[in-house]
Amino acid sequence: MMLRRCLTGLVLALLPLAAAPAYAEVCATDDADREVCLPAPAKRIAALSPGATELVYAAGAGDKVVAVVAYSDYPPEAKQVPSVGSHTRMDLETLVSLAPDLVIGWVTGNPAEQLETLEALGMPVFYIEPRTVEGVAGAIERLARLAGSEAAGDAEAARFRDGMAELAERHAxxxxxxxxxxxxxxxxxxxxxxxxxxxxxxxxxxxxxxxxxxxxxxxxxxxxxxxxxxxxxxxxxxxxxxxxxxxxxxxxxxxxxxxxxxxxxxxxxxxxxxxxxxxxxxxxxxxxxxxxxxxx
CATH class of the missing domain: 3.40.50.1980 (Nitrogenase molybdenum iron protein domain)
Incomplete structure (x- = not known):
């Protein structure tokens, strides 16, 4: 409880830093079947698994990543982003201090109680866990929508879909x-x-x-x-x-x-x-x- 109070105070103190100019609302459905809406495209993204980090960069939003977790080693520039612990235990105080306006969570890999704490603090959490080829492509497109980088994300999703389809046809x-x-x-x-x-x-x-x-x-x-x-x-x-x-x-x-x-x-x-x-x-x-x- 004390940690949540401290984090809440930190969030409130950082709100002016996270404020953004008015844009049209952007929404996407995550892999927990929840619609996540942002008042504007995300500008500060926390990716809480190595896979989430790769997907955000693939979506064309790598320059917006402000927090990652251990083993987020691809692309190479991701290694320069501040780490907030491991995917199984994040340092929430450090994470909150980085003022993300979108958190990319891992459905079965991140501690549910920590993600719930972030949501209780008012941070949008977008859950991902692609389990099919189409799920990977779709995750890229949805993340690109939330980050306002649709052109890059849609192109990468199409490249991936086409490549996997060609491979499937070749070995059919x-x-x-x-x-x-x-x-x-x-x-x-x-x-x-x-x-x-x-x-x-x-x-x-x-x-x-x-x-x-x-x-x-x-x-x-x-x-x-x-x-x-x-x-x-x-x-x-x-x-x-x-x-x-x-x-x-x-x-x-x-x-x-x-x-x-x-x-x-x-x-x-x-x-x-x-x-x-x-x-x-x-x-x-x-x-x-x-x-x-x-x-x-």
């Missing part, structure tokens, strides 16, 4: 490849077909061996992978050049993926963030599955 008749995608190592985790990564696997002509599981990101074990015997194993690892998750599977030479040397790495920032760079990650994943087909 490709021979199917059974795939295990490893999203984490301890505990061992994968994705189902509803997950955006699972959708990319399908787009590339892959069959996710754990696609039918009910959880979006299910926990599994080595025995489950051995029983499924995928033709290819794809992992992202914890870093852009880190392949060590794949070496774990080399202890199982009977696995088809190991026997055929179909252990593939895709940089996680290209495939595990719902941003336009998913197009680049999808191209790499599709290339890996083409390699697997050639090794039959």
């Amino acid at each position: 008749k490709a021979a199917l490849v059974s795939v295990f995608y490893q999203v984490w190592d301890e505990p061992l985790m994968t994705v189902n077909d509803e997950h955006l990564i699972g959708q990319v696997v399908s787009l590339c002509g892959g069959v996710n061996v754990f696609g039918d599981l009910s959880r979006l990101v299910p926990r599994i074990d080595d025995e489950s992978v051995l029983a499924a015997d995928p033709e290819a194993i794809i992992a992202g690892g914890m870093g852009e050049e880190n392949r060590h998750w794949l070496t774990h599977w080399e202890q199982y030479p009977s696995l088809t993926a190991v026997a055929r040397d179909n252990l593939f790495f895709v940089p996680p920032s290209l495939i595990q963030r719902p941003t336009p760079r998913l197009l680049e990650g999808s191209r790499i994943l599709c290339e890996k599955l083409e390699t697997a087909r050639a090794r039959r």
Whole structure:
């Protein structure tokens, strides 16, 4: 309660700084199915996940970003923006002091109580969590609308849609490849077909061996992978050049993926963030599955 009172006082003190000239109201519906309206296009944006940061820049509003969180490393200029903690725990006092007039929250990644506190202080919070290719494109367009950068945002959304559509068409008749995608190592985790990564696997002509599981990101074990015997194993690892998750599977030479040397790495920032760079990650994943087909 004391923190909220202090933050409220800080917000009131900063209101003159956040004041903007009169414009037409701008509105967009977020991924929590809430209509968010601003009295004018946002001029000071806080992006509370690395993916949100990328999406705001993709929407042509990077120059308006005044706050990010840890690991917001793309585009490179985002690393120069003040960080207000991690996506799981923000420093609200620092965030409020930066006087954002729009906060981009992560539906399932940010602490709900912290986002609710920001809303109680009168800050508009726009929730995002794209779960489809169209969801990524739509998020770019909606953020561009709220930031007044529609021309740039709409162009980037169209580029992304067209690129993904071309990739899907190219692999529509490709021979199917059974795939295990490893999203984490301890505990061992994968994705189902509803997950955006699972959708990319399908787009590339892959069959996710754990696609039918009910959880979006299910926990599994080595025995489950051995029983499924995928033709290819794809992992992202914890870093852009880190392949060590794949070496774990080399202890199982009977696995088809190991026997055929179909252990593939895709940089996680290209495939595990719902941003336009998913197009680049999808191209790499599709290339890996083409390699697997050639090794039959």
